[in-house]
Amino acid sequence: MSITPTMTDVAREAGVGVATVDRVINKRAAVKPATLQRVLEAAERIGFRRTNLIRRRAEEPAQGCRMGIILQKRSTQFYADLGEAIVTTATAHEYRNDNVRVVFLEELVPRQIIEQMHRLAQECDVLAIVAADHPLISQAIDQLSQQGIPVIALISDLTAEHCAGYVGLDYRKVGRMAAWTLTKLGPDSSKIGLMIGSHRYQNQEQNEMSFRAYLREFAPEVQVLETVISLEDIPLAKASTVEMLEMHPDLGAIYIAGGGIEGVCEALREYQLPQQLIVICMELTAATRVALADGTIDVVLSHPLELAAGRLLKAMKEATRHQGQGSLQHTLPFFTYTAANI
Structure with a gap:
């Protein structure tokens, strides 16, 4: 067995195929609860790096995705409007089994953002944040990624090595x-x-x-x-x-x-x-x-708010299925308004 256990090692320990372990981790198809439990126990025994993610897969509803979105001050009209667009989009049929939670932060210092990220990570499969590009936030993103929680940058891109993607304008x-x-x-x-x-x-x-x-x-x-x-x-x-x-x-x-x-x-x-x-x-x-x-x-x-909300939720679900397979980039078009077209 390699020093760092792989999906192949988990599959061998659980007595299942590598494809089954992949389905558990990336939710590519349904897996029987008993099989999922065997994969989880095998991952725990050999110290597989993504055991926490497998544990969450075992606990979450079938096909459901728990998404946590951290926006900036609700008193800023743009973020209030964006939050409303996200909540409205989350009611669409394709997200009926998902749980989308939007949080506004009045304190925008890195410590407050990081604390909220870790709180949401306890109950979410994937996060999206609007934040300044700060070394401490990058560190938090990398830590959460190692725990199996992908983090997507929203509105403003981030330089964290393990940032799962970006949704915003060019x-x-x-x-x-x-x-x-x-x-x-x-x-x-x-x-x-x-x-x-x-x-x-x-x-x-x-x-x-x-x-x-x-x-x-x-x-x-x-x-x-x-x-x-x-x-x-x-x-x-x-x-x-x-x-x-x-x-x-x-x-x-x-x-x-x-x-x-x-x-x-x-x-x-x-x-x-x-x-x-x-x-x-x-x-x-x-x-x-x-x-x-x-x-x-x-x-x-x-920003086109409705399109931004839809692309964001899509990207967040993709991130849970393809974690570790590169950054997801969703570049949005922007609208130009004058007194003639409002």
């Missing part, structure tokens, strides 16, 4: 689309403001980089100001916008590549602008829909 395209749009709308000034929530989020960092790269290549005369960090906090975003407007009275455009758009809109409505700014932001919500209608915002680039 932010290189998003950033370049925002920059292209600004060049076509033609701001009166060569100064452009840029605001993101945090560089810790891969999606926002890539969004910013691609935005700047496009303008360097196709509009080198445009000056993109130093990036403003909002921490996705509405009051901070408002104060930062006012400061930007006061320091740069010739500002021609603003791109909000992260959260805090409500604060930006408040500032723009209250501030006496010497000229009309071109404003582009992320995510169609109730607030940005109103801002498009009243002219505060010109363009919104947005």
Whole structure:
């Protein structure tokens, strides 16, 4: 027997075929309870690395998948809308035997996210998280993967070695689309403001980089100001916008590549602008829909929430069946909204 037991070793110890062990682990087909129990006992005896996963297979309902999804603040309208879309999608016929749990976190520090991940891992087969790319979170993902719990990155990709996949936009395209749009709308000034929530989020960092790269290549005369960090906090975003407007009275455009758009809109409505700014932001919500209608915002680039929810649940079920067989990538298209099509 090899030093690290394999599925072949489990099959030999249980007196079944390797295909049977594979069906147990990856849920490719139904296995009799007595056979599943034999596989579990054999895995326990020889110290098979994925014994915990086999144990959960023995305890879970037939064909059911327990999915845990960690979103960010419910008070952020985008995440409230995404959570609602996921819950609605989970009622579809194809998920009738599955258990989908959505959790919102108000504290976004790594420790809080990791604690919630471990709590959900006690009762779920697979997790999906929206989180900053932090070494401690990567470590937690790798630990859970070793325990047989795949973790999928949602909205913002993660660099953890054993991250099971990603469901979200191609932010290189998003950033370049925002920059292209600004060049076509033609701001009166060569100064452009840029605001993101945090560089810790891969999606926002890539969004910013691609935005700047496009303008360097196709509009080198445009000056993109130093990036403003909002921490996705509405009051901070408002104060930062006012400061930007006061320091740069010739500002021609603003791109909000992260959260805090409500604060930006408040500032723009209250501030006496010497000229009309071109404003582009992320995510169609109730607030940005109103801002498009009243002219505060010109363009919104947005996730397709229903499609995102469906792709996520599909990816999570795939991850439980194909764990350890590579990363599952589900790149979503994005929608472009203006006052003409809301």
